[in-house]
Amino acid sequence: MPSAGLKGSRFLLKVSVSDFSIKVEGCRRELKASQGKTLLETLLDEDFEIAHSCGGMGTCGTCRVVVTSEVDKLPPRNEVESEMAEDRGFHPSERLACQLEISSSLTIKVPGVFFGGSESTS
Numbered sequence: 670m671p672s673a674g675l676k677g678s679r680f681l682l683k684v685s686v687s688d689f690s691i692k693v694e695g696c697r698r699e700l701k702a703s704q705g706k707t708l709l710e711t712l713l714d715e716d717f718e719i720a721h722s723c724g725g726m727g728t729c730g731t732c733r734v735v736v737t738s739e740v741d742k743l744p745p746r747n748e749v750e751s752e753m754a755e756d757r758g759f760h761p762s763e764r765l766a767c768q769l770e771i772s773s774s775l776t777i778k779v780p781g782v783f784f785g786g787s788e789s790t791s
């Protein structure tokens with residue numbers, strides 16, 4: 670019987686791997702995240718409800734989150750996010766979920782979201 674090995678195969682096996690985890694303070698679930706996706710895409714993919722009035726265009730600010738893990742590991746703000754952060758006086762830990770590309774595991778607070786009677790505030 671011939672070998673079923675992949676050596677010489679023309680086909681690549683694509684495997685979706687979760688690279689990172691997202692913890693939301695006050696929520697027991699740990700969300701899986703892949704590099705290159707935005708935080709908003711990740712939250713929505715995992716059926717986490719978060720406001721995103723402009724659909725991720727970076728113009729409404731409703732997807733604002735507070736990063737409570739290592740802020741210095743976050744990628745720099747892009748031009749769209751930088752403009753809003755300056756206009757609204759964001760603290761360095763405040764980020765737009767729709768503009769923040771995942772590049773490490775994160776812990777976040779989502780202002781105004783309730784989990785079983787306690788609010789994630791900031």
Ligand code: FES
Nearest residue numbers: 725727730732767
């Ligand atoms: S969804 Fe509107 S700024 Fe992020």
